[in-house]
Structure formats: structure tokens, C-alpha cells
Amino acid sequence: MRRFLLLLSFPLLLSCYTQAQSITLVDQYLLNAEYDKALQQIDLALQKTSDSHTVALLQNKKAEALIRLGKLDQAEKILTGIYTPSTPGFQQAITQTTYGLLYMNQGRNDVAEDALQKATHLFDESNKAETLEAAQALAYLGNLYCATGKYTQAEEQLNMALSLRQKQLKENHELIAASYNDLGLTFTATDPDKALEYYEKALAIYQKVHGKQHPKIAIANTNIGFVYRKLELYGDAVNNFESALKIWEQVYTTAHPSKAFVLFNLGETYLKIGDAKAAEAFYMRALSMYQESYGKKHPEIARVLNAVASIHIPRNEFEKALNYYQQALQANINDYEATDITTQPRLKNFYDGNVLLYSLLGKAQALESQYYGRTLKFTNLSLALQTLQVCDTLIDKLRQLITNESDKILLGVIANEVYTDGVRIAHEAGNVALKKKTYFELAFYFAEKSKSAVLLEAISDANAKSFAGIPTDLLDEEKNLKTAIALCAQKLAQKPAADEEKYLRETSFSLNRSYEAFTKRLENQFPEYFNLKFNTSSPSIQQLQSKLDAHTALLSYFIDEKNNRLYIFQITQKKYSIIDHTLPAEFGKYITGMRNGIFFNDQKVFIKSAAKLSALLLPQHLPSGVQNLLVLPTGRLSIIPFEALFTNAVNETDSYNALPYLINRYTVRYEFSAGLILQKGGAQRTADTPSILLCAPVTFPEKDGLPELPGTESEVNEIARLFASQNYTNGLYIKDQADEKLVKSGKVKDYTYIHLATHGVVDESNPALSRIFLQSDIGSEDGNLFAGEIYNLDLNANLVTLSACQTGLGKISKGEGVIGLSRALVYAGAQNIIVSFWSVADESTSELMKNFYRKLLEEQNTTFCTSLRKAKLELVKNEKYAAPYYWAPFILIGF
Numbered sequence: 001m002r003r004f005l006l007l008l009s010f011p012l013l014l015s016c017y018t019q020a021q022s023i024t025l026v027d028q029y030l031l032n033a034e035y036d037k038a039l040q041q042i043d044l045a046l047q048k049t050s051d052s053h054t055v056a057l058l059q060n061k062k063a064e065a066l067i068r069l070g071k072l073d074q075a076e077k078i079l080t081g082i083y084t085p086s087t088p089g090f091q092q093a094i095t096q097t098t099y100g101l102l103y104m105n106q107g108r109n110d111v112a113e114d115a116l117q118k119a120t121h122l123f124d125e126s127n128k129a130e131t132l133e134a135a136q137a138l139a140y141l142g143n144l145y146c147a148t149g150k151y152t153q154a155e156e157q158l159n160m161a162l163s164l165r166q167k168q169l170k171e172n173h174e175l176i177a178a179s180y181n182d183l184g185l186t187f188t189a190t191d192p193d194k195a196l197e198y199y200e201k202a203l204a205i206y207q208k209v210h211g212k213q214h215p216k217i218a219i220a221n222t223n224i225g226f227v228y229r230k231l232e233l234y235g236d237a238v239n240n241f242e243s244a245l246k247i248w249e250q251v252y253t254t255a256h257p258s259k260a261f262v263l264f265n266l267g268e269t270y271l272k273i274g275d276a277k278a279a280e281a282f283y284m285r286a287l288s289m290y291q292e293s294y295g296k297k298h299p300e301i302a303r304v305l306n307a308v309a310s311i312h313i314p315r316n317e318f319e320k321a322l323n324y325y326q327q328a329l330q331a332n333i334n335d336y337e338a339t340d341i342t343t344q345p346r347l348k349n350f351y352d353g354n355v356l357l358y359s360l361l362g363k364a365q366a367l368e369s370q371y372y373g374r375t376l377k378f379t380n381l382s383l384a385l386q387t388l389q390v391c392d393t394l395i396d397k398l399r400q401l402i403t404n405e406s407d408k409i410l411l412g413v414i415a416n417e418v419y420t421d422g423v424r425i426a427h428e429a430g431n432v433a434l435k436k437k438t439y440f441e442l443a444f445y446f447a448e449k450s451k452s453a454v455l456l457e458a459i460s461d462a463n464a465k466s467f468a469g470i471p472t473d474l475l476d477e478e479k480n481l482k483t484a485i486a487l488c489a490q491k492l493a494q495k496p497a498a499d500e501e502k503y504l505r506e507t508s509f510s511l512n513r514s515y516e517a518f519t520k521r522l523e524n525q526f527p528e529y530f531n532l533k534f535n536t537s538s539p540s541i542q543q544l545q546s547k548l549d550a551h552t553a554l555l556s557y558f559i560d561e562k563n564n565r566l567y568i569f570q571i572t573q574k575k576y577s578i579i580d581h582t583l584p585a586e587f588g589k590y591i592t593g594m595r596n597g598i599f600f601n602d603q604k605v606f607i608k609s610a611a612k613l614s615a616l617l618l619p620q621h622l623p624s625g626v627q628n629l630l631v632l633p634t635g636r637l638s639i640i641p642f643e644a645l646f647t648n649a650v651n652e653t654d655s656y657n658a659l660p661y662l663i664n665r666y667t668v669r670y671e672f673s674a675g676l677i678l679q680k681g682g683a684q685r686t687a688d689t690p691s692i693l694l695c696a697p698v699t700f701p702e703k704d705g706l707p708e709l710p711g712t713e714s715e716v717n718e719i720a721r722l723f724a725s726q727n728y729t730n731g732l733y734i735k736d737q738a739d740e741k742l743v744k745s746g747k748v749k750d751y752t753y754i755h756l757a758t759h760g761v762v763d764e765s766n767p768a769l770s771r772i773f774l775q776s777d778i779g780s781e782d783g784n785l786f787a788g789e790i791y792n793l794d795l796n797a798n799l800v801t802l803s804a805c806q807t808g809l810g811k812i813s814k815g816e817g818v819i820g821l822s823r824a825l826v827y828a829g830a831q832n833i834i835v836s837f838w839s840v841a842d843e844s845t846s847e848l849m850k851n852f853y854r855k856l857l858e859e860q861n862t863t864f865c866t867s868l869r870k871a872k873l874e875l876v877k878n879e880k881y882a883a884p885y886y887w888a889p890f891i892l893i894g895f
Helices: 002-007 025-031 035-047 052-068 072-080 089-106 109-125 132-147 151-168 174-188 192-210 215-230 234-251 257-273 276-294 299-312 318-332 353-375 378-401 405-432 437-449 453-467 472-493 498-525 527-533 541-547 587-599 603-617 635-639 674-680 710-725 740-744 746-750 787-791 821-828 842-858 864-877
Strands: 552-560 565-571 576-582 628-632 667-670 691-696 729-734 753-757 771-773 784-786 799-803 811-813 817-819 832-836 890-894
Touching: 025 035, 025 052, 035 052, 052 072, 052 089, 072 089, 089 109, 089 132, 109 132, 132 151, 132 174, 151 174, 151 405, 151 498, 174 192, 174 215, 192 215, 215 234, 215 257, 234 257, 257 276, 257 299, 276 299, 299 318, 299 353, 318 353, 353 378, 353 405, 378 405, 378 437, 405 437, 405 552, 405 565, 405 576, 437 552, 437 565, 437 576, 453 674, 453 821, 472 498, 472 787, 498 527, 541 565, 541 674, 552 635, 565 603, 587 603, 587 635, 667 864, 691 710, 691 746, 710 729, 710 753, 710 842, 740 746, 740 784, 753 842, 784 787, 787 821, 799 821, 799 842, 821 832, 832 864, 842 864, 864 890
Parallel strands: 552 628, 628 667, 667 890, 691 729, 691 753, 753 799, 799 832
Antiparallel strands: 552 565, 565 576, 771 784, 811 817, 832 890
16 A cells, blocks of 8 residues: 555645646647647737736636746746735636645645635536636546545545536547546556556547647646556556656756656656565655755655665664654644654645654664664663654544545545554563553553544534534534435445436535535534534543443454464453464465354264364453453454354364354453443443334345345234333334335434344445345335445434344454445444344244244343354254354454
8 A cells, every 4th residue: 555655645746737728829839738839829918918817817827837847936926926915716716726736836835725616616606617727637546536535535526527618628538538538547546447548548549639749648647657566567667657758857957846756656666566675766766856855855856765764664764754754743843843753744734644644653663673673671662652653643633634434434544554553663662661551551542543534523523413413404404415315325336327327426416515614614603513523532441441341352453464363362351461463374264264164964974173263262261250252353354153163172062052152151242342342331332211223125126136035024024023011112014015115214222222133235346336135115215225325324223123034244344344234234223233244044044033022022131142142042942043053153343
């Protein structure tokens, strides 16, 4: 991930620009990258006109040409003289767009975003939102989002810019090529093949318009080089970069950022090949050229310094590495000049937050390497941890600046490297320090910061709206917007035809603009909401211990993949300890083996894999009074049922019901993160009397290709009878009555329990398409309750049970965990959920669910996990259902 971020160093040079609605000589020079000729023509035109609007337009073009030439100070002076409050809105919008371009080239991303957003609003207010000028502002904004890791937002802006250009220009116009090029940049990180497709479309247009030796060809070659490097086709990457460099050297005879950019990427490619010496030579040439072009302060200089520093760590040249990282910090922060590495920067006035994050992370890694490789001085570990704590604060700041959830999750992937280093270094510091407690607790802090941060923030945002007293009509407005946005995302994920896709993208763009404006309005009108919305904190050991009773142990797992280490944080009411293991090379095979062994009823494979995992995952010494386990898994551990692990050695000839399952000794429940434990308050919601909503469609439309589930009808009927026998309210909806419209209605908020007995599907590649199947009310709903729709439900339930297949699975994202239906239900307000890990048997599931509710209702003051354990043990005792395939898939998530 680090290397790719370096690729996005100068997106401004990778897009094209024109301000005029008609093709003039100046425009042609700008499009042809003949900036000196453009300046001459502009000066001639300025001598011949006194019209203030024309003068302002020409001055904007002059500023643009100077920016392209790297003469940023001159461009800024010109722009300063253009703008006045009395200037018409359309003209202000054009000037703000040029300011955005200037600030981007200066590396001032925050003010660039402000300028470009102001430009788009001014275009809207002037009824010029459909113009090519407005498209240019969106293209710049998209490039800015791309450069700062907001890829989903970038794609949205760039698709809209492309759409506006396609409506007004021929398909072979180079502004269309510019949009293809920009979109290619956005997909380089996430879908290299799609990126290459866009780049090749752009290149074809550029070659047709300009031939083969033009700056635009250099841009296309550079971008295609990115993708080849991503695909590990290093020779092709080098050829493309060298071709680009040759063109730039003909265009610019002196130092220029475009040349430096290509030199830097040649260095990146040679480093991938393994030739660090050649890489360093290219880096130093790029550094010199950037410094000559920009001076001392610029994020691109910091980016190159990061790369140079990283080369010195494997050589054990730690002081040099630290010196370069310190220089990178100086280059990327306007008012930071400290040369002393112990002086941490304030997180203000920085240019590029992502580059800054890698400077700080690299500094911490260099300090750790120096500790192990040379000094063994505790001060190295201490300073590394201080630096990672600065990283942690920066990550929180960056996440607050991102509005799209997908981009927040992507930031979590980068942040995971920070938190992994934090766990490892804090644990080592605790091992060698005299006062160990602080460092061991810091290790847990870092581990928990890597779990479900985006989910926690989303729940905190919802809670903030509740506490801030926002009126119901505004909350309804928000819900309608979010519902419409989710619907667009869902339909786009289904890969519609080209015309429909274009319509959906334009609709999504408009809805997201409206939602951003709505959120800003809330923040301005309800300052308490703004203060509360980011009020999430990672819980301390003491806070968690106060939530645990004497019979409960919390087991939180964390994996350092780079170093093959597993950390188990064990917390009880009075004790806290860390267990660490080396992960065996076959760790992934054991997880797969356990799941496959259970699912295919292969007892030999199951026992072998589960025994290996049990020895690795289960603490040998838990306090004797512990009866309940609260498991906080990580990564692929999130898709195995801990209940089916073993507490003792196993004989392969043992029958299924004789195996020493963990569930024989403990209740087991799960939670996404420790932060959710605090948010939920540690207690089930109470009601005067329990009530349950039961839905079982039983049959499904032919289009879905799903088998009938006759067992679900008897399942919900029996559960309804159990509740009725206690005079408890039950809403029973079977077959046609179990429709999607019902679940989306306000009725669901009235029930303490919700039970959906149906089919479910989880799309791990595209979580937005994960769904629960219900009946459809023709003309209203399609019968598919998608994950995005679940997010917008308003639940008030103690328990939601998805008696359906694979509902506990999802896409596993570093730094966030499983993203699927279970996560959506938690956000929607479910206190606890029961979901499944694989396709389940209809008959045994019915038995399990009936047993679960019977135990829950018959035994006063019992917990969900206790009732579920007893229901499972009844199946284990029944020889017909003793195999884990029948009882292990259903797990309880919640505290």
C-alpha cells in the first residue's frame, strides 16, 4: 500500500484543462502544452481589451499557464488581483477553480478542497453546473480526492465530469481523454485492469490528436507504467516511464516537477526489482529537481525523502534513515523546522496527511529497527511509541475529513500497519520495562484501535444526533437521503447497462452533494452534535473490567501478519495479561480445514485442524470461576466458531458427541470491538414484557432460484406458540405476509426480539449486494433486503436472529473486520444478533431455534448466550445432530 500512495504524488500533471467555450488560439496552446506561446498570446490579448470579464478570463488562463510551468508564485500574484466580492458568481467560480489548481500544485490540499468546493457551489448558484468549466472544477476535485486516498469520492466527481464533457464534446476530444486518464488514476489502487482500460482509451485519443511525442503521451505512458508496476510487469513499467521522461526532457530543458515525478517512479520501480542502488540514484535526482522547482516545503519532497529513508533501514544506516524522515516532516509541515528527532510535530499546518502518516510511521519503524539492530536502548522503543501515538491522532483527524464510508475503511487498511507496529513495540517495551503495566495496556489500546473504527464512528454519529435534540423532520430528511443513496449504490453494484449506469451515477452524485450539504447544515445549526459526533474513544482495561462480572473473561485477538505473531489479550474482572505466539505457516490452512471439515462432515479433517487451532487460540489457564467467554476475533478468526474448539486432547476415533468442545465448559459470545462494549452499556434493554416479530417467507420467487424452507414455517409457529403460552406479544408473518415492506415499517421498533427465518446471501466481493430474502409487495419492494437497506432500519431490539445461511460472513477488511449483514444490523440498533457461518440444514436449524427460545422463556433472568449454549448442547446429545455442522454455525454477537 505504501508504494501505491507514492504513485499518486502529482495528479495535477495528469489532467488537462481549458476554460473557454470556443476554441481560441490561447486555448489551443494550453491544450498543446505550449505554455510559453500561450503566455505571449494572452499578453497580446490583454493589451487589446478593457472588458473586465474578458480580462479576468485571460488572467485565469495566464495563471494556469504559469502553474503548468511551475511558476507558482507568479501565478498566485495574478490570481490575487482577479477576485473581488462583487465579481459575478460564474467568474468567481472560474477563479476559485484556478485557485484550486494552484493550491494542489503547492501541496496545500486542505485549502485546495475548500476552493474547489466553493467553485462547484458557485457554478450551481450561477446555473452553470452543466458547463465545461464546472466539469473542470469537478475533475480537479476528483484528482484531489484521489491524491488523498478518497477513491470513492474521487470516482464520483470524475464520472460526473466525464458525463458533462460527453454531453458537449465529441468522443475523441482530448478532454474526454483527460477524464479517462483521471478515472484510471482512481482505479490504479483498487482495480488495475480497469485502470489500464481507461489509460489505453485516453492514450488512443491523445495519439490521434497529438501524435506520439507530446506531453499528453508522456502523461499516458506514466500512468500505464503505474499499472504495469502494480501488475509486477517491471520491464514494461520501466519502458513506459523512460518514454515519458524522454518526452518531458524535450518539453522542459530545466528542472520541472513533471520530470521529477517520472524520475521518482523509476526509482520506485527499480526498488521493486530489487536494485536499491539504482532506485536511490533516481530518488536523489527527483529530490534535487523537486527542490529546485518548489523550494524546501512541499509534500512531494516529503514523499521522496520517505522513499530515500526507507532504503537506509535494511542497510542498518539508522541515523541516516531517521535524518531523512525528519527532513520529510519538515518539508510537509509549514511551520515545523525541528532537526531533533525527539521533537514531535504538532498536527497543524501540514500539506498532505497521508504522506505525513508515512513519514511518522517510517520514523517509528526506523527507531524499532535501530533498537533491535544496534542499540537495545529502551529510549528507541519509547520514542517509537510516542511517534505512533502521533500517527494515531493523525489517523483520527484524517478519518474525520472523509465522508464516504468505503474511503474510511480504506484508510483503516493503512492505519492497520500503524496499529500493528504499535502492538508489537508496546508489547516488547512491556517485556523489558521496569513498569510494565503502562506498555501492556498501550498494546491493547493499539489492538483495539484496529477494530471496527468506522462502525464505532457511525454509531457515535447516530447517538450524537439523538443527544443533540435534532428535530424529527430533519432526521427524516436524512433517512430519506441515505435510503436513496443506498439504493443507487445497490443498483450500481449490480452492473447495470451503460445508459442506466450513467443515470445512476449522476443521481448518486446529486444525492451525495445534498447529503454533504445536509451534514454541514446540521453541524452549523447544532454545535452539540458536531462536538459529539467524533466522541469515540478506545476503552481502557479498567473500563472493561468494570463491565465484566466475576464469571466472564474477555479474549481479544490480534495478528501481526508481517511478523507472524498472534497476541491474545485476556481480561477478567481482576486480571489482565497478554499471551503471544508465533503463528505457524499452516495457520491459514488450519482455519480452512476446520471450516471445511465441519461443513463437509469430514471428522478427521475437522479434528486435526480444530486441535491445532485450539492449542494456539485457547489460553491454558483461565480463572476457575470463569463460565462465560466474550471473544473479540480478528481477520479470518472472525469466521470460525470458537465453540467447536477443544479444551482437551482429542482421540480421532471419538464420536462427534464425545468430543471435548469448548461449549461443554463455557458460554461463548462475540463482539466486533471493545469500544462497542462501552457504547452498548453492558446490559440488555428491558421491557415490561418481551415481544417478538417472526417472519418466514417459506417459498421464494422463481427468479431467485431458491429452494423452499418448509421447516421455517413450523419453526416460527412453534416460537409464536411459546410466546403466546406466556401471554407475550408475537407478530407472526408467514409466506406472503413476510414481505420486505413489513420489515422496513415502523412496526419493527415495537419488538424486543426479531426473528427472520429465511434465505440469506453474503457477497464478500461487494458487501452492498449482501441481502436477506423476503416476500415482495409488487410495485413497492423487490423482496431483497440489502445490506444498505438494513443500515437504514430503525431497530430497538434486544436480539435480532437471522435464521438463514451464511449471514455471519462478509468481506474481511483490515482495520474493520467482517463487513456484512451482521455489521449492518448492529448499526441499525440491534443490541445482540444471532447469525450463521455457513449454509445450514433446515430441520436442525428449526430444532435449535425452538430450543433456544424455549430455554429463554422458561428460565427467568437467563442470558441469550446461556440459552443458546443449552440449545446447542441438546443437539450435541442428539446423535442425529451431534456433528458441529448442525449446531456450530449459529453464533451470538453482542454484550
